[in-house]
Amino acid sequence: MGFGGDYNPEQWPMATRLEDIQLMREAGVNIVSLAIFSWATIEPREGKYDWAWLDNMMDRLSAAGIRVALATATASPPPWLTVAHPEILPVLADGTVLGQGGRQSYAISSKVYRDYAVKMASAVAERYAGHPALALWHVDNEIGCHVPHDYSEAAEKSFRAWLIKRYKSINSLNDAWGTAFWSQKYNSFKDIQPPRSAPTYANPTQQLDFARYSSDTLLSYYTLLRDAVRKITPGVPITTNFMVGPGTKWMDYYRWGDEVDVVATDHYTVSADAEREVELALAADMTRGTAKGKPWILMEHSSGAVNWQPRNRAKGPGEMLRNSLAHVARGADSVMFFQWRQSKAGAEKFHSSLVPHAGRDSQIWSDSVRLGETLRAIAPVRGARVQARAAIVFDYVNWWAVELDSHPSEDVTAFDRLRALYRELWRRGVTVDVVNPTADLSGYDLVLVPTLYLVTDEGAANIAAAAERGASVLITYFSGIVNENDHIRLGGYPGAFRDLLGVKTDEFFPLLAGERVALDDGTTADVWTERVRVGSAEVLRSFVDGPLPGGPAVTRNVVGEGAAWYAATRQDEAGVAWLVGELLAESGVVAAASAEPGVEVVRRVGEDGASYLFVLNHTDSEVRVPANGTDLVTGAAHSGDVTVPGWGYAVVREA
Known part of the structure; x- marks a missing residue:
């Protein structure tokens, strides 16, 4: 190595x-x-x-x-x-x-x-x-x-060239940017500048395209x-x-x-x-x-x-x-x-x-x-690969889009729910692949889709197909809202995922700073609520108070061989733990090995079938983890379990 x-x-x-x-x-x-x-x-x-x-x-x-x-x-x-x-x-x-x-x-x-x-x-x-x-x-x-973003004269010329390549015609750009709003219609590409400091919010699609351009140029x-x-x-x-x-x-x-x-x-x-x-x-x-x-x-x-x-x-x-x-x-x-x-x-x-x-x-x-x-x-x-049956869907362009200005709540960010869900899976020893929306999802039994505000038709169809094939799919609030041009998917939220989830939202009710609502299982939530109308979905958790008492907070919809879950609010730690536990039980996804909180367990498997269990103890107490094989670090043979000291580690080639 x-x-x-x-x-x-x-x-x-x-x-x-x-x-x-x-x-x-x-x-x-x-x-x-x-x-x-x-x-x-x-x-x-x-x-x-x-x-x-x-x-x-x-x-x-x-x-x-x-x-x-x-x-x-x-x-x-x-x-x-x-x-x-x-x-x-x-x-x-x-x-x-x-x-x-x-x-x-x-x-x-x-x-x-x-x-x-x-x-x-x-x-x-x-x-x-x-x-x-x-x-x-x-x-x-x-x-x-x-x-990451340069606004020099050279960048101005380069940005125009990138836009010409992307849109071909100025009419196509005007349509994509929605320039009928605020009298922003362009007659020529030569009139376009980078989204420099402006009196108020710059055109959101212009901002998004400049982020795309900047990444491509780098x-x-x-x-x-x-x-x-x-x-x-x-x-x-x-x-x-x-x-x-x-x-x-x-x-x-x-x-x-x-x-x-x-x-x-x-x-x-x-x-x-x-x-x-x-x-x-x-x-x-x-x-x-x-x-x-x-x-x-x-x-x-x-x-x-x-x-x-x-x-x-x-x-x-x-x-x-x-x-x-x-x-x-x-x-x-x-x-x-x-x-x-x-x-x-x-x-x-x-x-x-x-x-x-x-x-x-x-x-x-x-x-x-x-x-x-x-x-x-x-x-x-060396050369062995990590195996995972759970995936989190993540997209950089969505990250840029979801955190643009003039949105319902500045508290909604790309990584908030991703981190919360990932943390709970990490605590349980469940290995996760992080993939983009159009990646092959056929090998995953659990697919988590946190705050995917912007999604293409192809990405939405790919996620829906995972549920049809038998995966348990979770989608969190403020997902499926816009297409690749940051245009609202009309007809009700959550836009691209309405049919998959069997729900429809007609209005958002984001919470104010410090405001919390209670759910009917005794947990709480903050940041976000929305008025959800249930179609084919089953209501699993409801709001007790707040702007929408009695309204659905978590739903589940049977889809093909699988199911699509919707979390319409920002659940507290206990709520996330319940949700992840239910999803793991339904999907059959299990930990790499049973371990106490604070002990990280991951498995890599070689092309020859050799299996290596990594045990990393992030606590100050000695722990035991089920394992059979030889610790490559110490050379010790283990039958039944491996003992790892506080702050220590083991790498076991499993029998």
């Missing part, structure tokens, strides 16, 4: 670089990402290259048996470039120009910048084509991380550099590091996943999140969905604290190791970090690393060595 991280030797003298090689061998590091932010070092002046230091490191790493994920060095343009070409700097919606001094100080649609980036990427590829250390191309870095930048290096090194796989998870909104990674040779992602826990292990698991499952179930690379995470949160707390006992193995349990075949050695200067000098400021005499270094040993021990897991 891959083990390593970002390596920045240009920050250190030769003596430290030589020590790094020895320490990497001691820890068992076998791959590093190199030259990510090295443009100004490689090309200190335009057209003048200094390769000596990088040649030396590539040769030394190769001699030590360490492979390199070599970057295109384009993630941060050098000062000489932005001084010579200030037009490449990105611009915010209010016209603010973002200057040099940080990173990613480029407008993604700027042809000038793209030409320079291709030249740099090609120069690196030509220099190291055929080098024995080269294992993987790392294109740019976290593309779109800091500037992706086209990746493919431009990818194709440039592929032409020179056709046999070397190519990727870029995504940031898949609830915290990264503006890149449609389902589309991006089709353009890389292997999916790679970065993930960082938030120290203020008391259940950060649940968010980590969700992000990992989302990454696996982006990879269409194939193994993937954890390109970055942290050994301890980061530098960019309001309060950057170190990780607790064994947390770094459990975080690493949680990603592996959910499909990662490589575990990498930012970064190898902790910087002594710059904005990330307090960001943790495998080699901290304290050096070898530190807990982090001990944990780094232990992780290397553990990854070598569990190497047989």
